[in-house]
Amino acid sequence: MSEAVAKQSAEANETENVKNPARGWIIAFLFVVSFIGLFSVVPLRKIMVVDFKLIYPSGTATAHLINSFHTPQGAKLAKKQVRELGKFFSFSFLWGFFQCFFTAGDSCGFKDFPTFGLKAHENRFFFDFSATYVGVGMICPYLTTISLLVGAMLSWGIMWPLIDARKGSWYFAELKQSSLHGLKGYRIFIAIAMILGDGLYNFFKALGCTLFVLYRQLLSRDFGTDVLPSSARSSPVITPSLSYDDQRRIRLFLKDQIPTWFAITGYVTIAIISTATLPHIFPQLKWYYAVVIYIIAPPLAFCNAYGAGLTGWSLASPYGKLAIFTTGAWAGASHGGVLAGLAACGVMMNIVSTASDLMQDFKTGYLTLASPRSMFVSQIIGTAMGCIISPCVFWLFYKAYSDLGVPGSEYAAPYALIYRNIAILGVEGFSALPKHCLTLCYAFFVGAIVINGVRDAVGRKWASFIPVPMAMAIPFYLGSYFAIDMCVGSLILFVWQKVNKAKADAFGPAVACGLICGDGIWTLPSSFLALAGEDKYYIFARGTYKVGRKGCDVIITKDKGVSRIHAEIVVDAMTDLHPPKLRIRDCSKYGTFISRNLEQKENVHEFLNKEATLEDGDVVSFGTGNAIYRFHFIPLVFFICSESFRVNQPLQDKISSIGARITHSLTQESTHVLVNQLSQMSEDMVDAILLRKPIVLDSWVEIVAEKGIRAEIPSCSLYAPTLTVGGVSVKVAAPESRDNLVVSSSCSTEETVVADSDVEVETATSIHANATTCADEAIISLSKAEASTATACTEEDIKFVRKTVTPMDHAAVKSEDSCVMSYRDSTHGKTVGRDKVDDSECGNADIIYSQDLVAQDMDIPSNVNATANNGVLNFKRFRKAIAGNTLSGNSFNNLIPFSKYPYRDSDNGSEEMVESVRAEKKRKQMEAIAEDLFNNQKGKRRGVAGSIHGLLSHV
Template sequence: MMGTRGEQKKDQITSNTDDLTVSAQGEAAAEDKELLSVEKVFSSKEVPPWQKQLTLRAFVVSFVLGVLFTFIVMKLNLTTGIIPSLNVSAGLLGFFFVKTWTKLLEKSGMLRQPFTRQENTVIQTCVVASSGIAFSGGFGSYLFGMSEVVAKQSTEANNAQNIKNPTLGWMIGFLFVVSFLGLFSVVPLRKIMIIDFKLIYPSGTATAHLINSFHTPQGAKLAKKQVRALGKFFSFSFLWGFFQWFFTAGDGCGFANFPTFGLKAFDNRFYFDFSATYVGVGMICPYLINISLLVGAVLSWGIMWPLIDARKGSWYSAELSPSSLHGLQGYRVFIAIAMILGDGLYNFFKVLSHTLYGLYHQLSNKDPGTVIPLSGRSPPELPPSLSYDDQRRTALFLKDQIPTWLAVAGYVTIAIISVVTLPHIFSQLKWYYIVVIYLVAPTLAFCNAYGCGLTDWSLASTYGKLAIFTIGAWAGASHGGVLTGLAACGVMMNIVSTASDLMQDFKTGYMTLASPRSMFVSQIIGTAMGCVISPCVFWLFYKAFNDLGVPGSQYPAPYALVYRNMSILGVEGFSALPKHCLTLCYVFFFAAIVINGIRDLVGKKKASFIPLPMAMAIPFYLGSYFAIDMCVGSLIIFVWRKVNKAKADAFGPAVASGLICGDGIWTLPSSILALAGVHPPICMKFLSRGTNAKVVAFLAT
């Protein structure tokens, strides 16, 4: 799925550390090189022990921000499934809240512990781990795909043994059982990945540069200005959401249904829906993703669906409901699935080949005398060739070790608990399916974490889809194979996703001198928070909006139906597809592979003009309204960069985060109002002249 925390290319954050550390002009080259050292800037500041990096105020702030970001991720999950990286916002807001807190305590003379970059890293790690559960928990995909609401949208496998409606109890229990395994699976390899192999982890590195820059004097000043910009646009976005609410008293009402390009285009889902969230997402996402979305929308809703709709009665029955998978809806869903699978398969083998080649290269060029620190002790001495920064970072990274026996014991213990408990949550998921997953999962978790370190690309959902097809087919249609496949997807996806996330955080901690122990503990606490916060937030949506998961509603949860149909496809084969749909699926499956191949062959510069198949597939089912919003965001940032590139680069992410956060947090009061039975007072609809005349005539009688 494009745009998820693990799967979207993270924003590259330009560090201004070099500018902050270079002082006088005209120094000798050697002196300049020394001045460019990040750790020399912080050499006068003592690094607190790992226990003091884990402060109460850090976890209080993490909890508050975790709730905020969970609402944002949940809203995005249930609308389009495109989720931008929120690391920048987490680091920025974490810095602002604790810095404000410590300033007040300092003025009152009550400050006992200053705010450090290590504590900032703990907050960022905890917040992202917490809100990440909103994605890996499957509330917009596999978990909600088990529900009766989604099952009713398909005539296949909608019997009782393939349905499990969400309840708060089993969702929290399921997440607690499966969300921690990935953390223990790669802990023994942390020193090999970060120090011996020196994997880049671009997102972890970029986040570390950001946090390091915040804690220099000039960086702190810029951060305050960024927070002010974020707060300004947060307020605007929140108030805009509140204003729009007044006009949404019925279905199809409000600014979100404004026929920007005319009523005919609106019927084909081409319109601007005034969503501050997706304008903000568009400002963060690369231009290529936004253009790819628009290309996919034009190809599907502008060309293909009208042509297929013209064959109604020939290719499929004209009597079918619009939501039937045996009609036009089937083409929309299954062709999108084919493109997603083609893209996922290509990237799986691409990243796997990078991983295997990288491992071979690392091991074949390795000095046989070098110690790979697998045990709890560090090497006796560090190579003198390392820079000052690397020597200091490596020494501190190897100082506080997490015993390998603890990781192995933790993995085995949680695995035993889950083998016993998961069959009680899902009776169709037999214990031996779980054992097989847990035997294979550490290898896949390593591959995902290593590949992510090379490419910044996590394939968590691809491994989840692999589990859908293999375990679902193993279970069989007559034994609840559809539900089994979805549950297996959740188990696998949580393991490999949290493994790569933890390794990214270890890289951030390595570059900010945060202890591996504090990183590991904050990841565990953040994950535990997410296992409670995310189900509660989803439950609020589930209870507040009666049409949750229904196509065309405010929260259609498109990927829930996509994942369920993948499971049906894996268990029951191609019998569910309408006429010629399988042929079109083959065409788009191979087209996705060919396009990706061409992108890799032509080089990076030319590839920026070739659309991404994964991004193109998303509007096939949903329409182009959110793609238009995101292109507006791209246009804003493009014009801003033309006018003042430095200011756009510095404040663009903050403005975008403000738009996303404000609109996202508005869902909390709107959900509470819906639960309390408070409804908007006005319905604003847009009608054609002919329809309006009929309405006026009817009212006159």
């Protein structure tokens, strides 16, 4: 559902059908859908494990392995297996480390070596030296690996070359390789047809077998001599035919009961929470879609758990595809049906897969004499951990690899595109398919069903020589490289078994696990290495900029394949409305490559005159591929708020030269406020300050325009102006330090509580006000693509928050009137504890006040004591003047300023006094908040001053 996958097809890639990954909503989604499957089959555990005596092959194998560890022979064997696992784990990890020295890009190194020649490599026939796939091949059955190889030979060896030869007849020859109307459409949809045919056949087969066996067992049961009672609360009746071990297992399995009412209540409660939450995560997934899913999910979860007990194969994927089709078609294309179908698929698969996994664990616990209640609690704990750990690991890969989900990349995520296109089929039908593609899909769909039927008809002996359609379909899209790796692993195991079958059976799984785990663990440090990027570059002027080694404008040091002068970036003109016209010219030996909209790379060397036009968002790689940069256009809009400030022609020329423009109205597009030394405080200036816009002198523009390209932007704080407020000179502070004081006014009382302590400051800042404005902006940003956080000023990072503040959660500030543009930044203002402030800083400083602005002035002395006449601390509050001419309401013009820091916690004496002070502060603050919440909106707007602490600082 991400934009990276959506852009690979021209259909249904609108905004309502796209949702980019984010850790927050992924964790929330997993928490609301992952636990409900655990409660769906808990009441049926006795029937499934004890009554029906289902095998659950994976759970049974795990139990036998655990039991073998607790025998003398098993303990010795386990030590040897662990030793072998450690050896091959180390080998696999070091092999991954070794490969990185010979990998200079995406298509370089051992992983892309043309083992069988260049022509075979073009059709993805090569051995990529992956320890992971070799280990998987040692674990998978021989039939599975052979099926993968047969599918690769059928598709990439025969079908795709034949269809490609009909380019121009079956589909337009001018289409890009990423277009689903071309060859890629055949690859994806034929693979989907085979997967659906195989999945539906096994679905109805498992469903039919389940219902038939269930019917026969219910008919043949003798309730008078049943092994177990029908009531879970009564004592089990153990028949003499059972062995002593089975009798112990049954007693213990029924000892720690999980009440049926608990399971039903848990399912209904979580379903209600999930139904209310899911529409907030996916607005396209309406609440009634979720209700229908949760109604039909328990029978499907039972069918999947029963089928897994018979065959060991979970059919969660076919159930998910069923949810995609039904929900997507129900929602429709115009209402985000693609995204709704994918979200429904995630909900359904979580329920049915979790149910079968839990039943597998119950079987393991039954055979190992483990408490089923402990198994259930452990499953809940593990699920909760997975809801946090899995998104975090995914996020590491998502940030480390900019081409995640792109075909041909290291992590292509092929099933992401397959599932999305299944959703497109369910929503839009078959009109998007290329010529003859639908006919071929029908043929392979029927072929998958026929092959499965033949496999079941000929029996187990001959079925081992007939390939599995599901496995055959996977290489249709991916290629054959991983199938070759897996066949190598199977060949190693086959030869090992011929030489020494006992050792192969004992140590084969350990060796395979070592190869898989070592290579998998290596991806973590490699991801951190991929996150390390080079500096950003900002281009401010037209001209030609050289890319290469030392002495060039853009210096690249991390790619040995970069030439001395590798390429040239040509900026023909700077403009303030659209991205400037950029060209890149290749001057190198190893080439310069461009990737647009997540498409495959294009070699600039092959373009006319060896140059190509750059657009906003293009990814450019230099040399062998280690130096990857992304181009961004960042607009500069200067707001002129002072009538006395006239922009002369030289300044206008400099502004135009860096591609910026001037506006006389404060809007969302304004990025900076431009002033001179004569500018006065005005209403627009206050609005800009509260909107946290950087305010800079005109000399800042001159400094920026001095160089055409920079590695960093001159700091705005060094060019902040000095303004006059109430006859006092003050200097504008940095935007990130303007939200440390909240003046929360109550419109129905005589007091205004000023929150300024450490605790108050933390609670007084709203979520929106915490975002910091990016002062370092430029026209063109050239940043390392792997370091995705470096592109902090892109469009998706722009968030709009409002200006005027109202009390919210401990006097939090919120906005009402206008908008502010803020960019993600890692810098926030720091709050210093009052006890740590020097005496000079915390001396009694009064507050300058006005109707529009409250500012600090540290020069005016104050003789106001920290306590009132009655000896009660004033807790940093204003008090209204009581006079006959006092205006009604809560105007700041009528407030008498008290001291800013009337006390410090350390001055209060005993701990009891300190606690009483804090309690009184809390009470006063909460009173103001409560009264503000119940006042009318007009009173709120009149009574709120804003976030002012640190807004201005004395010169």
